[in-house]
Amino acid sequence: MSNMSEKITVMLADDSSVIRSALSRMLKTDPNIEVIASVPDGKAAISMARLKKPDLVILDVEMPVMDGITALPEILKLSPKTKVIMCSSLTAKGADTSIKAMSLGAVECLVKPSGAEASQPNSPFKIKLLKTIKTLAPKKPNNLSLLSQSRPSAATSIVKIEQDKKIILRDDKNAYKGKPYIIAIGSSTGGPKALFKVLKDIGKLDIPIVITQHMPETFTKILAEHITQQTGIPAHEADEGMIVENGNIYVARGGKHMLFEKSSAQLKIRLNDGPQENFCKPAVDPMMRSLVDIYGNKVLGIILTGMGSDGAKGSQYLVDKGGRVIAQNEETCVVWGMPKAVAEAGICSAILPLQDIGAWVRKTCM
Numbered sequence: 532m533s534n535m536s537e538k539i540t541v542m543l544a545d546d547s548s549v550i551r552s553a554l555s556r557m558l559k560t561d562p563n564i565e566v567i568a569s570v571p572d573g574k575a576a577i578s579m580a581r582l583k584k585p586d587l588v589i590l591d592v593e594m595p596v597m598d599g600i601t602a603l604p605e606i607l608k609l610s611p612k613t614k615v616i617m618c619s620s621l622t623a624k625g626a627d628t629s630i631k632a633m634s635l636g637a638v639e640c641l642v643k644p645s646g647a648e649a650s651q652p653n654s655p656f657k658i659k660l661l662k663t664i665k666t667l668a669p670k671k672p673n674n675l676s677l678l679s680q681s682r683p684s685a686a687t688s689i690v691k692i693e694q695d696k697k698i699i700l701r702d703d704k705n706a707y708k709g710k711p712y713i714i715a716i717g718s719s720t721g722g723p724k725a726l727f728k729v730l731k732d733i734g735k736l737d738i739p740i741v742i743t744q745h746m747p748e749t750f751t752k753i754l755a756e757h758i759t760q761q762t763g764i765p766a767h768e769a770d771e772g773m774i775v776e777n778g779n780i781y782v783a784r785g786g787k788h789m790l791f792e793k794s795s796a797q798l799k800i801r802l803n804d805g806p807q808e809n810f811c812k813p814a815v816d817p818m819m820r821s822l823v824d825i826y827g828n829k830v831l832g833i834i835l836t837g838m839g840s841d842g843a844k845g846s847q848y849l850v851d852k853g854g855r856v857i858a859q860n861e862e863t864c865v866v867w868g869m870p871k872a873v874a875e876a877g878i879c880s881a882i883l884p885l886q887d888i889g890a891w892v893r894k895t896c897m
Contacts, residue, residue: 538565539668542583544576544599545591545618553649554589557657564664571595573602580606585613586668590637592619592628600632607636614638614667614865626753633723634757638865639663642747666720666838666866699877706855706880707828710896713738713775713798715822715830717815717845719745719837721865723754725885726835727761730780732889735764736896739798740780741789741822743815745837748785751813755782773800783813790821798825809841815869819845828853831895833888836864840872850878857881857891 541564543551551569558564568579574597576590588606590599603615617632617640619625629640641663644656651657714736718726722744730740744754751768758766758780766780767773769789775781775798783789788803801821808814815834819842822830832849834842836859846856856879858870863885874882883891 538563539587539664540565540567540583540585541664542566542568542570542576542579542585542588544570544573544579544588544594544602546571546594547591549646550591550618550643550649553644554660557660558664560657561661561665564661573597573599576602577605577609580613581609584610587664588613588615589618589641590615590632592617592625592632598628600628600635603632603635603637612669616641616663616667618643621747621749623749623753626750627756630723630750630753630757633721634727634761636724638667638721640746640750642750663720663838666868698874698882700882701850701878701880703855703880705853706850707853708855708895709829711738711831711854712826712829713822713831714740714833714892714896715815715819716740716742716833716835717744717818717837717842717869718742718835719811719839719841719866719869721836723757725859725863725865726754726758728885729833729835729888729892730758730762730764732886733892733896734762734889735778736893737777738896739775739777740764741775741783741791741818742780743783743789743813743818743842745811745813745841746785751782751785755780758782769800769802771800771802774798775800783818786812788813788817790817791825793825809839811839811841815842816845820848823849823852823854828855830854831892832856833892834858834870834873835885835888836866837869838866839868842869843872843876846873847876847878855880855895857883857888859888860884 572594592599615637617629617637619629621642648654755766755768769784790801790803858873858879861867
């Protein structure tokens with residue numbers, strides 16, 4: 532058993548003691564996670580963050596005394612290495628506050644489990660919660676100890692392979708370098724903040740931009756509204772049959788894949804209710820495939836921060852047809868999962884810090 536200092540430390544802040552108990556029960560099933568504080572409001576969360584400096588905080592959006600959005604900047608100021616996950620109800624108000632929180636430094640938002648889901652031993656919520664915490668937690672030397680106890684040689688070789696993997700940019704010699712017809716962006720954990728930055732830096736273009744950000748329904752509609760507010764570019768949540776127009780941004784709807792079809796020179800959105808891909812719906816891969824089937828190498832792909840590898844296969848498909856893909860670099864990602872998958876596949880034309888992506892794209896689109 533690992534000692535406490537080696538565990539991932541978590542603080543829960545929610546005014547519902549029922550939710551706090553449910554979350555605590557879920558986290559206690561993992562021997563690598565330690566709940567070090569459980570508090571009912573934002574003010575108490577700030578005091579505890581100062582005192583205990585947890586690795587992660589799960590922060591309720593609406594609480595008495597002080598709500599999550601007010602507490603968030605203070606928590607990050609007092610404990611800068613702490614990662615904050617917002618937890619809200621699936622309402623427009625909850626989504627709006629969560630996305631605001633993500634622009635202020637929260638890294639992920641989770642939708643509160645229903646009573647029935649909270650009591651299930653292996654609910655989708657619990658699986659996602661544990662996976663998110665482990666992905667976001669700082670890598671401690673001992674986090675490998677559990678893996679290495681049973682199979683020491685396998686564990687060490689896994690780590691060695693990871694360290695030895697070289698990132699090689701692709702040879703762009705035969706890639707299409709002209710102005711793309713459309714830009715396709717994939718993002719997940721840490722995505723909203725990265726999207727606001729990239730889209731602001733790209734500015735207004737005379738081509739469309741389509742985005743798949745892993746988020747539940749309600750959230751994707753609010754995300755589109757926030758993009759419009761932050762960038763001044765008209766952004767819309769994808770709808771069945773919607774015509775894609777130049778100078779506009781389209782965000783895949785939560786719970787549906789965003790596909791496209793071209794009829795009489797117009798590009799239309801098709802919402803697809805097929806199975807999840809890469810455990811996601813919407814997923815980046817189907818969006819990419821659909822666009823490449825229409826525009827071939829005239830699509831520009833951008834993969835931003837996110838957990839997992841969604842977007843890697845779609846990006847490979849695009850590159851095989853002569854298009855270009857760029858990715859966010861490890862240092863500026865909240866989670867270097869999705870960009871890492873395309874970077875390690877050797878298919879990126881550029882791997883850039885977040886602050887340089889917009890300028891690169893503008894230059895390509897001029």
